[in-house]
Amino acid sequence: MLDIPWGVMAILLPLAGALACFLWPRHAVPLGLVTAPGIVACVAGLGWQVTEHGAQRYAIGGWGAPLGIELYADGLSLLMLMVTALVGLGISVYCTGYFERKTSAVFWPLWLFLWAALNALFLSADIFNLYVTLELLGLAAVALVALAGDADALTAAMRYLLVSLLGSLCYLLGVALLYHGYGSLDIAILAQRVEPSPPVWAATGLMSAGLLLKTALFPLHFWLPPAHARSPAPVSALLSALVVKASFYILLRLWLDIFPLNNAAPGQLLGLLGAGAVLWGGVQALRQTRLKLLIAYSTVAQLGYMFLAFPLGTTIAWKGALYLLMSHALAKAAMFMAAGNIMRFGGHDRIADLDRVAQRLPLTLTAFALAGVSSMGLPPSGGFIGKWLLLDAALNSGQWWWALTLVLGGLLAAAYVFKVVGYAFTQAKVVYETRAVPARMEWTALLLALAAVLLGLFTPWPLALLDIGFPFGGGPAG
Amino acid sequence: MTWDSSLLLLILATSLVPGMVIFFLPEDRVGIRTTLNMAGAVVKLLLVGVMIWGVYHGQQYETRFPLLPGGLDLVLHADGESVLFVTLSTVLWLVTTIYAIGYLEGSRHRSRFFGFFSLCVTATVGVALAGNLITFLMFYELLTLSTYPLIVHRGTEEAFQAGRIYLRYTIAGGALLLVGTVWFYNVAGSLEFTHRGVVAGLDDSDRTALTAIFVLLIAGLSVKAALVPLHGWLPRAMVAPAPVSALLHAVAVVKAGAFGIVRVVDDVYGVEFAASLGVTGPLAAVAAMTIIYGSLRALFQDNLKRRLAYSTVSQVSYIVLGIAIVGPIATIGGLVHLVHQGIMKITLFFCAGNLAETLGVHKVSDMNGVGKRMPWTMAAFTIAALGMIGVPPLAGFISKWYLGLGALDAGQDWVIYILAGSSLLNASYFLPILYAAWFRKPPDAWPAERSFGRRETAWMLLAPPLVTALLTVAAGLLAAAPFSPLQWARFITTKEYGP
Numbered sequence: 001m002l003d004i005p006w007g008v009m010a011i012l013l014p015l016a017g018a019l020a021c022f023l024w025p026r027h028a029v030p031l032g033l034v035t036a037p038g039i040v041a042c043v044a045g046l047g048w049q050v051t052e053h054g055a056q057r058y059a060i061g062g063w064g065a066p067l068g069i070e071l072y073a074d075g076l077s078l079l080m081l082m083v084t085a086l087v088g089l090g091i092s093v094y095c096t097g098y099f100e101r102k103t104s105a106v107f108w109p110l111w112l113f114l115w116a117a118l119n120a121l122f123l124s125a126d127i128f129n130l131y132v133t134l135e136l137l138g139l140a141a142v143a144l145v146a147l148a149g150d151a152d153a154l155t156a157a158m159r160y161l162l163v164s165l166l167g168s169l170c171y172l173l174g175v176a177l178l179y180h181g182y183g184s185l186d187i188a189i190l191a192q193r194v195e196p197s198p199p200v201w202a203a204t205g206l207m208s209a210g211l212l213l214k215t216a217l218f219p220l221h222f223w224l225p226p227a228h229a230r231s232p233a234p235v236s237a238l239l240s241a242l243v244v245k246a247s248f249y250i251l252l253r254l255w256l257d258i259f260p261l262n263n264a265a266p267g268q269l270l271g272l273l274g275a276g277a278v279l280w281g282g283v284q285a286l287r288q289t290r291l292k293l294l295i296a297y298s299t300v301a302q303l304g305y306m307f308l309a310f311p312l313g314t315t316i317a318w319k320g321a322l323y324l325l326m327s328h329a330l331a332k333a334a335m336f337m338a339a340g341n342i343m344r345f346g347g348h349d350r351i352a353d354l355d356r357v358a359q360r361l362p363l364t365l366t367a368f369a370l371a372g373v374s375s376m377g378l379p380p381s382g383g384f385i386g387k388w389l390l391l392d393a394a395l396n397s398g399q400w401w402w403a404l405t406l407v408l409g410g411l412l413a414a415a416y417v418f419k420v421v422g423y424a425f426t427q428a429k430v431v432y433e434t435r436a437v438p439a440r441m442e443w444t445a446l447l448l449a450l451a452a453v454l455l456g457l458f459t460p461w462p463l464a465l466l467d468i469g470f471p472f473g474g475g476p477a478g
Numbered sequence: 479m480t481w482d483s484s485l486l487l488l489i490l491a492t493s494l495v496p497g498m499v500i501f502f503l504p505e506d507r508v509g510i511r512t513t514l515n516m517a518g519a520v521v522k523l524l525l526v527g528v529m530i531w532g533v534y535h536g537q538q539y540e541t542r543f544p545l546l547p548g549g550l551d552l553v554l555h556a557d558g559e560s561v562l563f564v565t566l567s568t569v570l571w572l573v574t575t576i577y578a579i580g581y582l583e584g585s586r587h588r589s590r591f592f593g594f595f596s597l598c599v600t601a602t603v604g605v606a607l608a609g610n611l612i613t614f615l616m617f618y619e620l621l622t623l624s625t626y627p628l629i630v631h632r633g634t635e636e637a638f639q640a641g642r643i644y645l646r647y648t649i650a651g652g653a654l655l656l657v658g659t660v661w662f663y664n665v666a667g668s669l670e671f672t673h674r675g676v677v678a679g680l681d682d683s684d685r686t687a688l689t690a691i692f693v694l695l696i697a698g699l700s701v702k703a704a705l706v707p708l709h710g711w712l713p714r715a716m717v718a719p720a721p722v723s724a725l726l727h728a729v730a731v732v733k734a735g736a737f738g739i740v741r742v743v744d745d746v747y748g749v750e751f752a753a754s755l756g757v758t759g760p761l762a763a764v765a766a767m768t769i770i771y772g773s774l775r776a777l778f779q780d781n782l783k784r785r786l787a788y789s790t791v792s793q794v795s796y797i798v799l800g801i802a803i804v805g806p807i808a809t810i811g812g813l814v815h816l817v818h819q820g821i822m823k824i825t826l827f828f829c830a831g832n833l834a835e836t837l838g839v840h841k842v843s844d845m846n847g848v849g850k851r852m853p854w855t856m857a858a859f860t861i862a863a864l865g866m867i868g869v870p871p872l873a874g875f876i877s878k879w880y881l882g883l884g885a886l887d888a889g890q891d892w893v894i895y896i897l898a899g900s901s902l903l904n905a906s907y908f909l910p911i912l913y914a915a916w917f918r919k920p921p922d923a924w925p926a927e928r929s930f931g932r933r934e935t936a937w938m939l940l941a942p943p944l945v946t947a948l949l950t951v952a953a954g955l956l957a958a959a960p961f962s963p964l965q966w967a968r969f970i971t972t973k974e975y976g977p
Contacts (some may be wrong), residue, residue: 360589376649378619378652395664407656415646426633457543459546
């Protein structure tokens with residue numbers, strides 16, 4: 001068991017699945033439904049290896065860095081892989097109810113390909129590999145946005161494509177600068193060699209800007225709401241829950257290991273933008289009249305929280321941000337799925353007319369409400385734990401204004417969540433035509449939301465996981 | 479897990495599990511739903527009985543789960559204060575469940591109602607059993623979330639509006655409490671509830687921060703405890719169905735706030751340290767102001783439930799006042815009022831619900847001669863109202879007696895004037911009701927009368943107020959008996975102030 005390179009399997013299996021779905025489109029659904037649990041099993045295997053034996057390093061084809069490609073898995077990578085696996089499993093089940101057969105045949109290869117790109121990204125140990133996986137991820141995501149095929153979707157997809165390419169291009173320029181300066185692409189090697197100098201500052205700026213654009217940090221978030229709101233529900237879910245987190249992950253890695261941070265200004269800037277995102281996203285979400293746009297703006301706000309860790313920079317703050325990342329991934333996937341159910345049931349997502357729908361889909365509404373609880377950061381939920389850790393870090397360092405942002409963001413989130421949930425309790429009178437929602441679509445949303453809430457009660461294990469391989473420094477591995 | 483450590487979990491589970499099952503029950507499964515509700519309430523009562531016995535004999539009950547590094551655990555813990563509050567909520571939950579089953583007979587969305595009702599009680603019991611501030615906070619917020627659906631249960635525009643205001647107040651209050659809690663943890667390094675507080679050993683440089691934190695914590699808790707000027711949500715929330723109002727005012731929300739204040743003053747800061755910070759004086763002043771203001775507003779309400787709501791604003795502050803006077807006897811008065819106010823106020827709300835359901839009477843001005851039509855209901859109402867005024871030998875008298883005595887003992891004579899003024903005001907808004915109900919001529923027709931045969935109303939609506947009215951008499955008459963609320967409050971206070 002120990003000898004099996006589970007990390008490599010976690011990339012190859014979805015790739016093979018994607019290929020199979022592409023070659024036999026008639027059997028895409030069963031093929032996909034076999035692959036998805038397989039990927040989860042691979043991640044579980046890797047998780048077992050990492051928790052038992054510490055961080056893992058694989059040299060692909062027997063060639064290690066600096067010549068060959070290396071994969072590296074520590075607690076941070078593992079956490080991202082696990083969240084992806086959990087949400088991915090949910091999306092895989094959900095989409096079987098959502099898509100018709102014809103769309104399924106297109107969706108499955110793209111989705112599995114995207115999953116492979118995500119897993120590869122989280123396991124990459126050098127900055128060029130990260131670029132490649134980021135680009136693959138972006139292309140798959142753009143294709144998925146275009147899946148609906150109408151004019152709106154194509155416009156959104158085109159805009160998304162341009163943003164995605166621009167972001168990767170900036171990142172690639174930074175990679176070139178670093179490679180030129182230090183002759184290596186490996187993160188661990190660069191970490192030892194990089195010293196503050198003008199080219200490094202340029203690289204830092206370029207790579208950060210590209211990644212921030214892809215992560216849709218305020219004020220670079222303009223492309224996110226249309227792209228996330230116009231897509232089919234499973235696609236919205238995977239974009240909001242997973243794809244934006246990938247570029248955040250890269251930024252975090254570079255920030256922790258490579259970028260020379262001997263002054264506090266860049267961190268403060270990121271924190272400021274994060275605070276802007278929390279407030280702006282929250283206000284915009286509150287103003288929306290369409291459910292999916294509201295959820296999309298909520299993503300903008302929630303992404304902002306994660307950047308509040310940068311000015312604080314302590315292990316507690318990073319853990320808080322990652323806890324928010326996990327719970328947001330689960331909660332946001334659940335929210336978009338719930339919105340998908342409501343649209344399927346009533347044919348629209350106008351918030352003001354939701355009362356007729358909400359009362360007859362109690363499971364879906366519960367899913368939305370539970371996901372909302374986590375987004376507001378109310379206990380007991382993963383969102384609460386993340387917020388607690390960030391508050392603790394903020395007050396501990398005396399930077400109370402970040403604490404204020406966290407609190408205001410929570411109040412805004414409560415306002416927009418209850419704007420929707422309140423409709424469950426108005427008295428529905430009008431009866432009109434509805435379309436049945438398969439039970440598995442309702443239950444997937446509910447279980448994911450429940451997972452986001454339970455994350456607030458079962459904290460020790462995920463928190464301990466983040467210490468494996470010391471991704472935040474302070475340990476023997478640096 | 480041993481019996482001792484799982485007892486507290488079982489007490490929580492006896493309302494949580496039935497609640498979860500009830501959510502999934504179809505509307506028409508009345509039998510199963512009632513059985514689940516009643517079984518949960520009765521079993522919880524038995525378990526609480528076991529716990530009281532154990533705590534009285536020095537048994538330690540504690541359940542701990544790790545939550546965050548740095549000693550932040552989820553802790554359930556049974557000490558004197560928790561026993562007092564748990565017992566109150568468990569007994570009143572049982573009677574309110576009976577009442578609610580009768581009250582909501584035949585109405586819609588009952589599974590949803592009883593599901594959230596059970597969750598609400600779970601949260602209240604959690605608040606009572608919480609062994610540190612973070613656990614308290616978790617259940618406190620759960621209480622906010624689980625009461626919202628009960629307040630908006632009727633689904634009318636008015637209910638919706640009340641729900642929105644309720645959320646605005648409580649979520650903002652929760653945010654203050656959260657910030658205060660995290661900050662306190664940062665300064666003191668521990669959130670455990672202990673009898674002398676955890677901050678006494680800190681050096682002087684932290685005193686400013688500790689004062690600011692105290693203000694944050696108390697402000698956050700005052701929202702639910704409805705201290706002026708943060709009381710605005712409470713009178714509006716009375717649009718909820720009567721059993722919800724009863725629970726809100728007597729057991730769950732308002733009490734959780736007051737109980738939180740007791741915890742912060744007694745077990746987080748320690749009463750002596752709080753007094754040395756100079757924060758108890760202002761707290762007592764706010765409580766005194768609330769007592770007078772609430773009574774004054776109650777005087778001018780014609781809607782019966784609104785009058786009762788303002789009366790709650792006033793009466794709950796007795797608890798806070800008792801704690802803030804700083805002295806063993808006043809503390810006894812405050813703690814015992816936690817129970818006494820609960821049983822008296824729940825009786826009043828049950829009776830108000832009976833009048834509304836049976837006769838369609840919502841206003842004080844429609845209550846002329848109602849005592850002749852519904853003598854039993856009005857008898858219960860009368861006992862509770864007299865108790866509120868503080869007529870001996872009813873429960874309210876005991877509270878006021880100890881508060882007054884405690885104030886004199888602590889050298890704070892001004893409290894006597896507050897108590898006297900408040901009693902006068904209580905009498906002026908309750909006695910006219912009693913007079914009209916018993917001595918005025920009934921009208922020719924009631925606004926919306928329903929007939930229940932020979933009985934004045936359904937027995938499920940009548941029995942609960944009679945039981946709680948009897949408890950009001952018993953708590954006063956038998957105050958010296960072992961295990962009475964008064965004796966239990968003494969038991970707690972000797973631990974707080976004793977050697």
